[in-house]
Amino acid sequence: MNDLTPSREERTENLKGLGCSRKRVEDARFTQGKGNYVDDIKMPGMLFGDFVRSPYAHARVKNINSEEALKVPGVLAVLTAKDLEPLGLHWMPTLAGDKQMVLADGKVLFQGQEVAFVVATDRYAAADGIEAVEVEYEELPVVVDPFKALDPDAPVLREDLEGQTEGAHGPRKHHNHIFLWEAGDKEATESVLASADVVAEEMVYYHRTHPCPLEPCGCVASMDKVNGKLTLWGTFQAPHAVRTVASLISGIAEHNIRVISPDIGGGFGNKVGVYPGYVCSIVASIVTGKPVKWIEDRMDNLMATAFARDYWMKGKIAATKEGKITGLWCHTTADHGGFDACADPTKFPAGFMNICTGSYDIPVAYLGVDGVYTNKAPGGVAYRCSFRVTEAAYFIERMIEILAIELNMDAAELRRINFIKKEQFPYQSALGWEYDSGDYHTAWEKALKAVDYEGLRKEQAERVEAFKRGETRKLLGIGLTHFTEIVGAGPVKNCDILGLGMFDSCEIRIHPTGSAIARLGTISQGQGHATTFAQILASEIGLPADSITIEEGDTDTAPYGLGTYGSRSTPVAGAATAMAGRKIRAKAQMIAAYLLEVHDDDVEWDVDRFAVKGAPERFKTMAEIAFAAYNQAIPGIEPGLEAVSYYDPPNMTYPFGAYICVMEIDVDTGVHEIRQFYALDDCGTRINPMIIEGQVHGGVTEALAIAMGQEIAYDEMGNVKTGTLMDFFLPTAWETPNYTTDHTTTPSPHHPIGAKGVGESPNVGGVPAFSNAVHDAFRAFGLRQSHMPHDHWRIWKTAHDLGLHG
Amino acid sequence: MIPARFEYHRPSDVSAALAILTEHGDDARVLAGGHSLIPMMKLRMAAIEHLIDLQDIAELKGISVDGGTITIGAMTTQHELIDNADLAKAAPILREAALQIADPQVRYVGTVGGNVANGDPGNDMPGLMQCLGATFHLVGPGGTRDVAARDYYEAAYMTDREDDEILVSVSFPVPEGGYAYEKQKRKIGDYATAACAVQVTMAGGSCTAASIAMTNLSDTPIWSKDAGAVLVGTDCGPGAIGAAVDAAVAAIDPTEDNRGPVEFKKHVAGVVIRRAIERAISRA
Numbered sequence A: 001m002n003d004l005t006p007s008r009e010e011r012t013e014n015l016k017g018l019g020c021s022r023k024r025v026e027d028a029r030f031t032q033g034k035g036n037y038v039d040d041i042k043m044p045g046m047l048f049g050d051f052v053r054s055p056y057a058h059a060r061v062k063n064i065n066s067e068e069a070l071k072v073p074g075v076l077a078v079l080t081a082k083d084l085e086p087l088g089l090h091w092m093p094t095l096a097g098d099k100q101m102v103l104a105d106g107k108v109l110f111q112g113q114e115v116a117f118v119v120a121t122d123r124y125a126a127a128d129g130i131e132a133v134e135v136e137y138e139e140l141p142v143v144v145d146p147f148k149a150l151d152p153d154a155p156v157l158r159e160d161l162e163g164q165t166e167g168a169h170g171p172r173k174h175h176n177h178i179f180l181w182e183a184g185d186k187e188a189t190e191s192v193l194a195s196a197d198v199v200a201e202e203m204v205y206y207h208r209t210h211p212c213p214l215e216p217c218g219c220v221a222s223m224d225k226v227n228g229k230l231t232l233w234g235t236f237q238a239p240h241a242v243r244t245v246a247s248l249i250s251g252i253a254e255h256n257i258r259v260i261s262p263d264i265g266g267g268f269g270n271k272v273g274v275y276p277g278y279v280c281s282i283v284a285s286i287v288t289g290k291p292v293k294w295i296e297d298r299m300d301n302l303m304a305t306a307f308a309r310d311y312w313m314k315g316k317i318a319a320t321k322e323g324k325i326t327g328l329w330c331h332t333t334a335d336h337g338g339f340d341a342c343a344d345p346t347k348f349p350a351g352f353m354n355i356c357t358g359s360y361d362i363p364v365a366y367l368g369v370d371g372v373y374t375n376k377a378p379g380g381v382a383y384r385c386s387f388r389v390t391e392a393a394y395f396i397e398r399m400i401e402i403l404a405i406e407l408n409m410d411a412a413e414l415r416r417i418n419f420i421k422k423e424q425f426p427y428q429s430a431l432g433w434e435y436d437s438g439d440y441h442t443a444w445e446k447a448l449k450a451v452d453y454e455g456l457r458k459e460q461a462e463r464v465e466a467f468k469r470g471e472t473r474k475l476l477g478i479g480l481t482h483f484t485e486i487v488g489a490g491p492v493k494n495c496d497i498l499g500l501g502m503f504d505s506c507e508i509r510i511h512p513t514g515s516a517i518a519r520l521g522t523i524s525q526g527q528g529h530a531t532t533f534a535q536i537l538a539s540e541i542g543l544p545a546d547s548i549t550i551e552e553g554d555t556d557t558a559p560y561g562l563g564t565y566g567s568r569s570t571p572v573a574g575a576a577t578a579m580a581g582r583k584i585r586a587k588a589q590m591i592a593a594y595l596l597e598v599h600d601d602d603v604e605w606d607v608d609r610f611a612v613k614g615a616p617e618r619f620k621t622m623a624e625i626a627f628a629a630y631n632q633a634i635p636g637i638e639p640g641l642e643a644v645s646y647y648d649p650p651n652m653t654y655p656f657g658a659y660i661c662v663m664e665i666d667v668d669t670g671v672h673e674i675r676q677f678y679a680l681d682d683c684g685t686r687i688n689p690m691i692i693e694g695q696v697h698g699g700v701t702e703a704l705a706i707a708m709g710q711e712i713a714y715d716e717m718g719n720v721k722t723g724t725l726m727d728f729f730l731p732t733a734w735e736t737p738n739y740t741t742d743h744t745t746t747p748s749p750h751h752p753i754g755a756k757g758v759g760e761s762p763n764v765g766g767v768p769a770f771s772n773a774v775h776d777a778f779r780a781f782g783l784r785q786s787h788m789p790h791d792h793w794r795i796w797k798t799a800h801d802l803g804l805h806g
Numbered sequence B: 001m002i003p004a005r006f007e008y009h010r011p012s013d014v015s016a017a018l019a020i021l022t023e024h025g026d027d028a029r030v031l032a033g034g035h036s037l038i039p040m041m042k043l044r045m046a047a048i049e050h051l052i053d054l055q056d057i058a059e060l061k062g063i064s065v066d067g068g069t070i071t072i073g074a075m076t077t078q079h080e081l082i083d084n085a086d087l088a089k090a091a092p093i094l095r096e097a098a099l100q101i102a103d104p105q106v107r108y109v110g111t112v113g114g115n116v117a118n119g120d121p122g123n124d125m126p127g128l129m130q131c132l133g134a135t136f137h138l139v140g141p142g143g144t145r146d147v148a149a150r151d152y153y154e155a156a157y158m159t160d161r162e163d164d165e166i167l168v169s170v171s172f173p174v175p176e177g178g179y180a181y182e183k184q185k186r187k188i189g190d191y192a193t194a195a196c197a198v199q200v201t202m203a204g205g206s207c208t209a210a211s212i213a214m215t216n217l218s219d220t221p222i223w224s225k226d227a228g229a230v231l232v233g234t235d236c237g238p239g240a241i242g243a244a245v246d247a248a249v250a251a252i253d254p255t256e257d258n259r260g261p262v263e264f265k266k267h268v269a270g271v272v273i274r275r276a277i278e279r280a281i282s283r284a
């Protein structure tokens, strides 16, 4: 007979499973500087490649002379489009169904575009080689304004597409037009607008910015000419997709390509795309027979690899006099730069922008998005958000505030009136989504109470009076946001990238001594997968998380998956992990029943063991079962204890949250100070509260950056004005305020463990919270809308234009 | 972001450094903390063939408060300014200003000499030195020479220093009265949108001396003689402060950059100058 100590509670705690603030297993190596990033990879004879980049935003490339460069000691080769053309690699497909020049083919379309690839024995020689390449340009008229790009006589940017009236996503109506994507019911929406009590109309601009991960992009390509195998290490958020794309464009059989994502120093969407550097490194390795490394520097990264946002969102929102929203209309002009290299699911060229009805019960809506080419860098990636969800959230949360102004109503109350009610879930949105679950009113009341909303409004009113009396020059802004995300792409029936279904996977092997390894199709870039996925598994299979290794990122060993972005890892791969764990448990049940000499149905699961029903002292722990699986012949059961699951999610998940920012604004200098930031997140089941908190802190900090200063700005000539960290704002500890985190828990009804994903919520909710705070501070003085980022001078200008400087 | 090839020299005394400087003329440049020079080289905006690192030259280091004079060796780091208790007592404005330069990492290596010699209008020390009425001590092949900080700056990156001269130290009289260094910047590690250094002395409710200088509001630091003069003899009431601010703003000529357009900078300058004056008076 077995001893029943430790207790069930102690055994549960020992697993460090769901709900445990387990310390991150990754941190031991990261905090000691022992991470292994792509630039740490060193191989014998490794060469280094780097780009000659265009100083012009739009120019014809008349001639490239490499003669002097080839004389630089250490320089071995200078690749141009001409060299890549015979291989068909001078252009490459983008994830958005467009194509992109790998190296300038006759012209350049943005500043920083890759013109030639210098291959040298080390990066110093490559840098000297770049200086020595002589490129003759003929400047062409530059288009940086997406509206002007559609003028009838605007310069033709994409000459390669001239005369093509059909694009990857339907008809093109102009030579600089990419697509028009529509959702909802235009006619019905317009008729609601025409007869509404109140219509608020505004242009909401979400400026161009950049994910700017601390580690820029890079790779090492190594072609082994003896066995014909290509190994590619790189900063890939989706290693399997890279393998498939690399095989398709290079013609190398997929089994001969191994893609490895080592440690990644932040991705935020910047490392989803396929970049010319990857292609050129592969070609250079094939040509030279040596490994070739390419690593961007910070300026390359900011200037040329995927930007984010740049959406001009024209909105109209209709409501009754009492504030019940009756319709929403949005037309977006999307600036995609010189090539359409967005990383969205194929059928969604504007991502999930159609989540822009937000948290509100809006009976009818219309969304149209026109994608446009300009002389700017390509990209349009989901910077710490699911595809275009932060644009959508910003849009609706600004429109709500503007409607509140129009109705002369409190913005918290306006939201309360319009929230989708708890009992309406699953909720069918006017733009086509089925929201799985939510309880917005509960979250909202909790948030308002936590910050003493009534008290804040009173203080604000007093402040306005004091300001008018000349007693203070500081205004108080209360930034409200209630956001709903759509993450976890996604159901294979409507989500794919280049035809690859957006399922994900987990493969588990239990070792005889009761430990395990699980491999996934995702790849952590700082999210802590090695910590949290082990926790999911610990709760499913009853082995301690500390005894479970999580491995990702090597396509030779990991099961196929679509990678990590769009908060999809927990909703999709996390679900696969739980499902694979359940397969393990099902087999374990049979083994336990055999060992206990009872029928399968007579044992029941109890934290870390199967016990005989009604006789809890008769049990077999998972560790005992694992051992038996490998050393006993059990009739009718194969030896071993392994499982694999490919999970095709039935729906997206819909995390939500209520964020409130209280901000002081100095009217005379434009300087702001964040007095309080409260973030309530509902991400369903909480796997590791500490990691959730960390994700919220990081995400809100990125939101702070975007809302208050971070941008990729161009001058009229298409020069990048914010190409270094002197001008591109990355907050340090100094600029980062304190955050108060909170939560409610509304589990996803369709996810195996009810989890919804949280990594991106704080960016989605944070940006409107900060921006709304700025706007709210000036509401009493008549401000309706101003554009981000709210840096000192823009805030100052707002005050100035409102006549607050006397 | 990789500089062109260069030779690296590391002399251990000033005369050796001067010899290398004389030998290579235009092709040589001295290196202090490198936090202004190296970025320019990495951007290949400056191509320098011979870099003469001054860090082994002991005679260029140190802070002394001697009688009525403070002398700071050119190779003294900005961090050392913050860390020196004697200096904090004798001239607290230096500590207040240095704490607003860049970030701790930059300050551990960035030097006083590099900061004042550089001639970048964004540097904070030049305006401060003008406010304090400092003297710069230079040495060249022809011997030593003193230049007043208020005469040193000619235009952006153009100074009175000859290419073959090295800045040895800066010195200034121990300041008296109230002080303030006020700076508006976008973030930690940023140069000023507008900054202002003020020293004021008061006696019997009346201002006896005032010195006001500004940073990053023209292509050189600006010491406004008029702004100081306006305050002297007054009670430093709102009217006098307003007149001083007006005089100071009249002396600047900012240019548009990513921090904002001219109109904004002038307005913010007025606010920053006013705050600096008020804080200095409150401490006088």
Ligand SMILES: Cc1cc2nc3c(=O)[nH]c(=O)nc-3n(C[C@H](O)[C@H](O)[C@H](O)COP(=O)(O)OP(=O)(O)OC[C@H]3O[C@@H](n4cnc5c(N)ncnc54)[C@H](O)[C@@H]3O)c2cc1C
Binding pocket: B029, B030, B031, B032, B033, B034, B035, B036, B037, B038, B054, B074, B075, B100, B101, B102, B103, B106, B109, B110, B111, B112, B113, B114, B115, B117, B118, B122, B123, B124, B125, B165, B166, B167, B168, B189, B190, B191, B192
């Ligand atoms: C991120 C960042 C933020 C910064 N923010 C600020 C800021 O807010 N305020 C500010 O004032 N500065 C700022 N700086 C500049 C920093 O303070 C520099 O270190 C300083 O301006 C130059 O000092 P240095 O010792 O690094 O000089 P170096 O870079 O070594 O030299 C600068 C120039 O001065 C010349 N030089 C140096 N020493 C001598 C000498 N003894 N005699 C003759 N010539 C000499 C050099 O030849 C060179 O031309 C910042 C720098 C960085 C990287």
